[in-house]
Amino acid sequence: MFPYIWRVVMKISMMDRIMRPVAATLIVLLMLVLIDIRAVAQERTDGKGRIENAVWTVTGDVVFITYDLIGDASLTYDVAIVLTRERDKSFRIVPKTVSGAVGEGKFAGLRQEIRWEYKKDVLQGLSGDDYQFEFAVNIVKGGGISSTWYYVGGGLVVVGAVVAAVIGGGGGGGGTETQSGLPSPPTTKPPSQ
Numbered sequence: 001m002f003p004y005i006w007r008v009v010m011k012i013s014m015m016d017r018i019m020r021p022v023a024a025t026l027i028v029l030l031m032l033v034l035i036d037i038r039a040v041a042q043e044r045t046d047g048k049g050r051i052e053n054a055v056w057t058v059t060g061d062v063v064f065i066t067y068d069l070i071g072d073a074s075l076t077y078d079v080a081i082v083l084t085r086e087r088d089k090s091f092r093i094v095p096k097t098v099s100g101a102v103g104e105g106k107f108a109g110l111r112q113e114i115r116w117e118y119k120k121d122v123l124q125g126l127s128g129d130d131y132q133f134e135f136a137v138n139i140v141k142g143g144g145i146s147s148t149w150y151y152v153g154g155g156l157v158v159v160g161a162v163v164a165a166v167i168g169g170g171g172g173g174g175g176t177e178t179q180s181g182l183p184s185p186p187t188t189k190p191p192s193q
Contacts, residue, residue: 049077049108049137056133058118065114065133069101073108076140081114086130096121104140 049071056065069077079102085091097120101112119125 049075049139051135051137053110054133054135061117061119063116063118065116067101067112067114067135068110069108069112069137071108071137071139073106075106075108076104077107078104078136078138078140079107079112079114080136081116082134082136084132084134085128086132087128093122 049069052068052070054065054067056063058064065081069079071077081095081098081102083091083093083095095116095118097117098114100114101107102114
């Protein structure tokens with residue numbers, strides 16, 4: 001009985017030495033994939049870009065907003081807009097169906113344009129004439145990690161899991177051989193007599 005227990009203890013000890021580094025690597029890779037790396041890698045600072053000459057017009061169901069962004073043309077800016085109302089300070093709409101010079105991009109220059117399909121965001125439409133757009137402009141420092149790295153990280157996690165399963169051997173069912181050449185003990189007890 002003692003030699004059998006010794007073999008089991010040695011097998012567990014050997015698997016523990018192999019599995020610890022694999023498990024630690026898998027945990028780190030999983031954390032990298034699950035954390036939004038782009039948010040961590042970018043530093044946003046208020047500063048050097050400013051909006052001038054902002055004008056907006058409505059044509060059909062589209063609001064056209066033009067503006068000049070005074071700043072360094074080599075920098076990437078994050079431009080966001082919010083529709084507010086002078087009479088109602090709690091009125092704030094963040095347009096979602098926007099395109100053009102909004103979001104992140106190299107927008108420094110004159111006559112930048114944003115297109116907002118406002119009826120997709122505000123189904124009932126807008127009435128009145130006391131609306132205005134507020135701009136938020138931030139310089140984006142550092143680049144984001146492209147989505148390719150998410151796929152690479154996911155692939156590494158899958159490969160690591162497969163390697164761990166192969167090294168782990170799947171748990172030793174009845175009838176398999178151990179390194180000594182002897183079969184493993186049965187996983188179920190024989191029926192009592």
